[in-house]
Amino acid sequence: MVTREEFDQVQVILGRKNRPRRKRHEFAFTGIIRCGQCGAMVTAEEKFKLIKSTGLRKRYVYYHCSHRKDPTCRQRSITEMELMKQVDTFLARISIPKEYLDWIFKHLDQIARQEKQKTKVTEESVQKEIRKIDQRIPNLLALKISPDNADGQLLSDEEYLEQKNRLVRERFRLEARLTEGAEEAKEVIELTKETFRFAAYARFWFIKGDGKRQRTILSAVGSDHTLKDGKLAIQMSTPLRIVANCLEKGMKTDCRILSSSNSLESGKPAATLGPRAALDSAIEDLVASILSRLARRATSVKPQFMLD
Numbered sequence: 001m002v003t004r005e006e007f008d009q010v011q012v013i014l015g016r017k018n019r020p021r022r023k024r025h026e027f028a029f030t031g032i033i034r035c036g037q038c039g040a041m042v043t044a045e046e047k048f049k050l051i052k053s054t055g056l057r058k059r060y061v062y063y064h065c066s067h068r069k070d071p072t073c074r075q076r077s078i079t080e081m082e083l084m085k086q087v088d089t090f091l092a093r094i095s096i097p098k099e100y101l102d103w104i105f106k107h108l109d110q111i112a113r114q115e116k117q118k119t120k121v122t123e124e125s126v127q128k129e130i131r132k133i134d135q136r137i138p139n140l141l142a143l144k145i146s147p148d149n150a151d152g153q154l155l156s157d158e159e160y161l162e163q164k165n166r167l168v169r170e171r172f173r174l175e176a177r178l179t180e181g182a183e184e185a186k187e188v189i190e191l192t193k194e195t196f197r198f199a200a201y202a203r204f205w206f207i208k209g210d211g212k213r214q215r216t217i218l219s220a221v222g223s224d225h226t227l228k229d230g231k232l233a234i235q236m237s238t239p240l241r242i243v244a245n246c247l248e249k250g251m252k253t254d255c256r257i258l259s260s261s262n263s264l265e266s267g268k269p270a271a272t273l274g275p276r277a278a279l280d281s282a283i284e285d286l287v288a289s290i291l292s293r294l295a296r297r298a299t300s301v302k303p304q305f306m307l308d
Helices: 004-014 080-093 098-144 157-208 211-220 238-251 255-260 274-297
Strands: 033-035 042-051 056-065 225-228 231-233
Touching: 033 042, 056 080, 080 157, 080 211, 080 231, 080 238, 098 157, 157 211, 157 238
Parallel strands: 033 225
Antiparallel strands: 042 056, 225 231
């Protein structure tokens, strides 16, 4: 008779039970970066080096082309530390001073109130059009069944159905406009806030976060990132590209100037604030640019800036 222990040993040999498997490592940036030469996905591997002075093993992670598209691709590997430094350098380009967030959000809230008022006026106009349609449909039926239309000379069955269906479709369109108008304006404002919040805190989140958080941030800034000759090329989303361009043009200033300015607290127009006028004006332009772009994309694109 075969003992339980002997049975288990056989199962291990056959690979059916308790067979040790190679542990799968999850790396922060695999699956979101492609090789800039051959287009294959960039993969990662870890290596360990024995430190003779301490007797401890030090872990290193390297990213390199997976060679799945071109086995002869000769792109060199890059350490995870160097890759993280490059991501951090990029995030510094979109890092809006946190002191500006309150000012920006107040500005956006003001825009939201203005949009709400515009929406109210639009709603009144749309409701007026709906009431007209609600009057025309019964009038159309009254004409159809009128004794004067007994022979269908005034309004035939086909004409009645065609006109009624057109009015019904128009009513549905107007009702949808009532709902979509208010929701779209609210969504655009919220997306814009998330864009600025992400720009202000992404670098901090990246430095302090774990691999999962770092992966989320790099995925959020855009797509189609490539690695070539040891250099990471990050393809930014349009809103963040606007932020980076404004910062590169000189919107960013020394923190001492930020702290000495009264513009953030007062909410006064930039023109009245002396040395900060150009900077405040640039941020107003930045907000307007991102609002206009997000407004065109709000119903189809949802930037993944929300982080837990």
